[in-house]
Amino acid sequence: MASIQLDKIGKSFGAVDTIREIDLAIDDGEFVCLLGPSGCGKTTTLRMIAGLEQPSRGSIRIGGRDVTCAQPKDRNIGMVFQDYALYPHMTIADNIAYPLKVRGVAEATRHEKAREIAEVLHIGQLLDRLPAQISGGQQQRTSLARALVHPAAAFLFDEPLSNLDARMRVEARAFLHHLQRSRGMTAVYVTHDQAEAMALSTRIAVMCAGDIVQYAPPLEIYRRPATTFVAGFVGDPPMNLVAAQATRNGHDVALRGAGLQMAPIVSWPALDLALERSDRVTVGVRPEHLRITAGDVATNRLHGKLFANEAMGPESLVTLDLDGGVRVTARIFGDASLRIESDAAFAFDADRFTLFDAQGVRIPGAAEDPSN
Amino acid sequence: MSSRGAKVSSRTGVAFMTPAALLIGLFVVFPFFWIIAVSFSNRSLLGANALHPQFVGLKNYLDLFDPATFWGQGGFGPSLWLTIQFVVFSALCGQVLLGLVLAWISRELSPRAKSLLHGIVMLAWILPDVVVGFAWFAYLDRDAGTLNQLLRGLNFPAADFLIEHPFLTICMFNAWRGAAFSMMLFDAALQSIPPSYLETADVVGASSWQKLRDIVLPLIRGHIVTDLILITMWTFNVFTPFLLTAGGPSFESDILPIYTYRIAFKSFEFGKGAAIGVIVMLINLAFSLAYLRLAQRGLRKKGKAA
Amino acid sequence: MNRRKLVSRIVFSVCAALLGVAFALPLIWFVFAPFNAQADLDLALPKPPTLANFARVFANGAAVGALLNSLLQAFGTVLLVATTATLAAYALARTTLRGKRVIEYVLLLFSSVVSGSAAMVPIFLIVNALGLIDTQLAVILVFAGGLLPTAMFILRDFIASIPRGYEESALVAGASQWRAFVDVVVPVLRPGVTIAAVWAFVQVWGGFLIPFVLLRSEQRMPASVEIYSFYSQAGTPIVPLLAAYSVLYSLPVIALYWYVNRKYGFRFFGGIKS
Numbered sequence: 001m002a003s004i005q006l007d008k009i010g011k012s013f014g015a016v017d018t019i020r021e022i023d024l025a026i027d028d029g030e031f032v033c034l035l036g037p038s039g040c041g042k043t044t045t046l047r048m049i050a051g052l053e054q055p056s057r058g059s060i061r062i063g064g065r066d067v068t069c070a071q072p073k074d075r076n077i078g079m080v081f082q083d084y085a086l087y088p089h090m091t092i093a094d095n096i097a098y099p100l101k102v103r104g105v106a107e108a109t110r111h112e113k114a115r116e117i118a119e120v121l122h123i124g125q126l127l128d129r130l131p132a133q134i135s136g137g138q139q140q141r142t143s144l145a146r147a148l149v150h151p152a153a154a155f156l157f158d159e160p161l162s163n164l165d166a167r168m169r170v171e172a173r174a175f176l177h178h179l180q181r182s183r184g185m186t187a188v189y190v191t192h193d194q195a196e197a198m199a200l201s202t203r204i205a206v207m208c209a210g211d212i213v214q215y216a217p218p219l220e221i222y223r224r225p226a227t228t229f230v231a232g233f234v235g236d237p238p239m240n241l242v243a244a245q246a247t248r249n250g251h252d253v254a255l256r257g258a259g260l261q262m263a264p265i266v267s268w269p270a271l272d273l274a275l276e277r278s279d280r281v282t283v284g285v286r287p288e289h290l291r292i293t294a295g296d297v298a299t300n301r302l303h304g305k306l307f308a309n310e311a312m313g314p315e316s317l318v319t320l321d322l323d324g325g326v327r328v329t330a331r332i333f334g335d336a337s338l339r340i341e342s343d344a345a346f347a348f349d350a351d352r353f354t355l356f357d358a359q360g361v362r363i364p365g366a367a368e369d370p371s372n
Numbered sequence: 373m374s375s376r377g378a379k380v381s382s383r384t385g386v387a388f389m390t391p392a393a394l395l396i397g398l399f400v401v402f403p404f405f406w407i408i409a410v411s412f413s414n415r416s417l418l419g420a421n422a423l424h425p426q427f428v429g430l431k432n433y434l435d436l437f438d439p440a441t442f443w444g445q446g447g448f449g450p451s452l453w454l455t456i457q458f459v460v461f462s463a464l465c466g467q468v469l470l471g472l473v474l475a476w477i478s479r480e481l482s483p484r485a486k487s488l489l490h491g492i493v494m495l496a497w498i499l500p501d502v503v504v505g506f507a508w509f510a511y512l513d514r515d516a517g518t519l520n521q522l523l524r525g526l527n528f529p530a531a532d533f534l535i536e537h538p539f540l541t542i543c544m545f546n547a548w549r550g551a552a553f554s555m556m557l558f559d560a561a562l563q564s565i566p567p568s569y570l571e572t573a574d575v576v577g578a579s580s581w582q583k584l585r586d587i588v589l590p591l592i593r594g595h596i597v598t599d600l601i602l603i604t605m606w607t608f609n610v611f612t613p614f615l616l617t618a619g620g621p622s623f624e625s626d627i628l629p630i631y632t633y634r635i636a637f638k639s640f641e642f643g644k645g646a647a648i649g650v651i652v653m654l655i656n657l658a659f660s661l662a663y664l665r666l667a668q669r670g671l672r673k674k675g676k677a678a
Numbered sequence: 679m680n681r682r683k684l685v686s687r688i689v690f691s692v693c694a695a696l697l698g699v700a701f702a703l704p705l706i707w708f709v710f711a712p713f714n715a716q717a718d719l720d721l722a723l724p725k726p727p728t729l730a731n732f733a734r735v736f737a738n739g740a741a742v743g744a745l746l747n748s749l750l751q752a753f754g755t756v757l758l759v760a761t762t763a764t765l766a767a768y769a770l771a772r773t774t775l776r777g778k779r780v781i782e783y784v785l786l787l788f789s790s791v792v793s794g795s796a797a798m799v800p801i802f803l804i805v806n807a808l809g810l811i812d813t814q815l816a817v818i819l820v821f822a823g824g825l826l827p828t829a830m831f832i833l834r835d836f837i838a839s840i841p842r843g844y845e846e847s848a849l850v851a852g853a854s855q856w857r858a859f860v861d862v863v864v865p866v867l868r869p870g871v872t873i874a875a876v877w878a879f880v881q882v883w884g885g886f887l888i889p890f891v892l893l894r895s896e897q898r899m900p901a902s903v904e905i906y907s908f909y910s911q912a913g914t915p916i917v918p919l920l921a922a923y924s925v926l927y928s929l930p931v932i933a934l935y936w937y938v939n940r941k942y943g944f945r946f947f948g949g950i951k952s
């Protein structure tokens with residue numbers, strides 16, 4: 001196992017800067033997810049680590065060794081592809097054993113090793129079949145076995161679960177989690193599914209348009225999203241974001257927006273700094289921090305017309321169209337008997353919201369260390 | 373669409389290309405340029421002009437188009453005119469129409485009957501040139517050939533087709549020989565039409581002819597144009613009729629490829645033969661440019677739709 | 679409605695039958711004559727059917743020799759075309775080679791513009807200059823050059839349809855580029871190579887003009903030229919022999935087409951069989 005460092009990595013295709021400048025330090029034994037919407041450059045980043053794509057700028061080290069210009073075969077990595085890339089003309093056993101074959105391991109030994117890892121992944125009974133003769137989930141595990149059969153320095157995954165159906169995806173996710181934590185392998189994992197990233201990672205690197213916008217442990221990202229982009233991407237449903245205007249009144253700041261009503265808050269240095277630049281802010285509230293309120297009793301509230309009320313079993317997702325046209329969703333435990341198009345309001349507690357400045361960057365809270 | 377990944381390095385690419393490039397360069401590209409050069413010379417097989425051919429400028433071309441001999445017996449003019457007729461009758465009317473009819477008819481047949489019909493038509497297409505040449509030689513024999521036996525049986529007068537109607541014969545022959553390509557192309561095109569389109573027409577009570585005219589033909593227009601261009605180009609260059617009539621009798625089936633062969637390898641006037649070759653290649657160039665443009669337009673359209 | 683359907687069914691069937699007969703007519707003679715020891719150009723049931731004609735073909739040294747020449751030329755060309763076209767097609771499909779598009783475009787143009795009959799003169803002169811007139815090698819080389827562009831396009835399309843992930847996962851697994859090509863691309867490409875090889879084989883096997891122009895001596899002629907000289911020159915052709923010989927000579931082509939059609943289905947690979 002080894003650490004991975006990306007140092008000022010950039011990639012341009014022609015005149016387009018697909019990756020602008022990425023710094024990423026992955027410790028030995030970490031499970032790092034590259035999370036972001038489609039087209040933001042996750043796969044490109046992963047392929048540069050694998051050596052399948054040559055970076056235009058910067059350098060890459062694996063286990064301390066500079067591999068920026070090394071061939072893929074000289075990087076000692078295991079990789080699982082989105083479409084599995086199993087060789088259709090080889091049996092499952094030969095597929096799994098291929099990394100050993102190219103390293104000149106004798107046939108008996110490599111089939112023994114392939115069998116061992118196949119047993120771990122519960123595909124031991126399929127070794128003589130061809131890839132076309134096994135199910136999607138089994139193919140996924142075969143490609144995992146092929147990556148794991150050789151003790152690589154690091155393992156790379158490009159959306160390995162996205163071709164599975166929903167139930168198998170959750171199952172495979174837990175399995176991967178268990179495997180990585182128990183073996184302590186270094187893994188880089190690309191996904192656009194924030195739930196997968198939350199469940200698997202020790203740290204998540206959230207990417208947006210060729211940049212890493214936040215690199216932190218999952219709960220940190222969830223609790224303190226660095227930007228409105230991260231806030232709107234992580235969580236299901238994601239954080240509600242409502243534009244507001246700040247008015248100072250001595251130490252107090254009043255926040256007002258269409259459909260938003262809040263009690264004045266006591267300012268702190270970081271907020272002061274932000275408001276000096278602009279009085280426009282964004283208020284973010286997680287859906288689970290909203291509750292249905294009646295009348296005008298709550299001081300911090302969002303009000304509008306009920307758009308949808310979806311009962312999911314243990315919870316309900318209630319969506320309002322705010323007066324300003326923004327749509328917000330609350331996650332209500334138990335069910336809410338509300339009629340479509342009727343007036344409704346959500347309340348939230350004074351310590352349960354996040355503020356972002358006019359550029360969409362989070363304003364650190366009063367109690368936080370501002371260096372965070 | 374991005375072309376990403378697993379890039380073979382340019383040096384490997386060059387190494388991989390080299391053997392093919394040598395062969396193509398030597399036997400496709402080089403002939404192309406040499407033929408142009410030779411067409412400006414008085415090169416011949418034997419004699420002084422074989423070793424030291426002289427530059428004669430446009431003489432070969434001027435000779436070809438010399439008004440005094442252009443329309444003469446065995447001249448360039450009649451051959452060109454004959455070739456145009458040959459393309460129009462045997463390719464455009466013959467192969468394309470036959471192919472369309474065959475594809476349309478076989479849609480209504482049972483799978484067995486369809487594969488039998490296709491098998492017979494394909495056989496005419498895949499058999500080697502000399503075998504079909506011999507088959508037609510036997511088929512058309514004045515006294516015993518199958519066709520004349522049949523005609524006599526039906527109380528028609530027998531004829532020596534190769535002598536009496538050489539042009540008609542090579543037209544029939546070429547239509548018969550090549551219809552399979554159009555048939556298969558149109559068959560594929562017809563299969564790409566969603567059945568629901570035709571069923572909708574069935575529901576409103578359209579006849580078979582109306583379906584063909586109003587729905588099918590507009591939908592497979594692209595295939596038809598592709599077919600027309602390819603078939604025209606191939607027929608324009610086909611040498612096989614040589615095996616039936618050798619261009620005769622008295623040049624009545626002297627289409628351009630045979631004419632070229634005769635000038636170059638019977639009279640050994642390489643310069644003049646090359647000049648004809650250049651003209652033929654220019655005509656081919658026009659067709660293939662048209663085809664490429666069309667193919668690219670088709671691709672772009674497909675890309676947009678996807 | 680139903681009535682009309684029935685009528686149209688009958689009309690279609692009759693048309694199909696007539697067309698089928700029309701297409702079969704020129705070949706029907708071939709069903710009987712080879713098995714008739716006294717065959718002439720007329721359509722006659724052989725009585726009794728016999729394989730004597732085939733035996734006579736096999737006893738004829740020139741005929742067998744010509745078939746062997748055909749085999750040699752076809753196999754030689756197929757080998758050359760299959761290897762060089764696979765390599766070149768891989769380069770076309772997978773490299774970052776600059777000007778790749780231009781190469782493709784020019785190739786496509788040249789291969790369709792330079793037709794056999796137009797290029798006969800310069801090809802003859804080049805082969806003459808190389809001192810290869812009247813050699814089997816010349817026939818193989820010239821055929822290979824002519825067939826390569828199309829074979830390359832067929833294979834390029836096949837390679838383009840192979841997911842790059844196959845090679846990439848081999849590279850990541852520790853294989854060199856050449857190794858990934860040999861271990862993964864070549865086996866996956868086998869249907870494509872088969873189709874291109876069959877096509878090339880059939881072209882050479884049936885090819886008439888190129889050996890006709892490039893070869894002189896009887897003992898190097900392939901079956902195509904041999905058959906032609908049998909029925910075009912030698913006064914009265916020995917019909918029974920020729921019929922049996924033609925059938926023998928056609929069998930490989932029919933068998934190969936049948937095989938490809940059954941195994942891969944008939945598709946259009948860049949205007950195959952030009």
Ligand SMILES: Nc1ncnc2c1ncn2[C@@H]1O[C@H](COP(=O)(O)OP(=O)(O)O)[C@@H](O)[C@H]1O
Nearest residue numbers: 013018037038039040041042043044374375376
């Ligand atoms: N070989 C390439 N040539 C040109 N553009 C590319 C290439 N590879 C990727 N891109 C572009 O780079 C961007 C990022 O791609 P990718 O890394 O695949 O994103 P993700 O995996 O996050 O969906 C996309 O806009 C894609 O079109």
Ligand SMILES: [Mg+2]
Nearest residue numbers: 039042043044
């Ligand atoms: Mg991706």
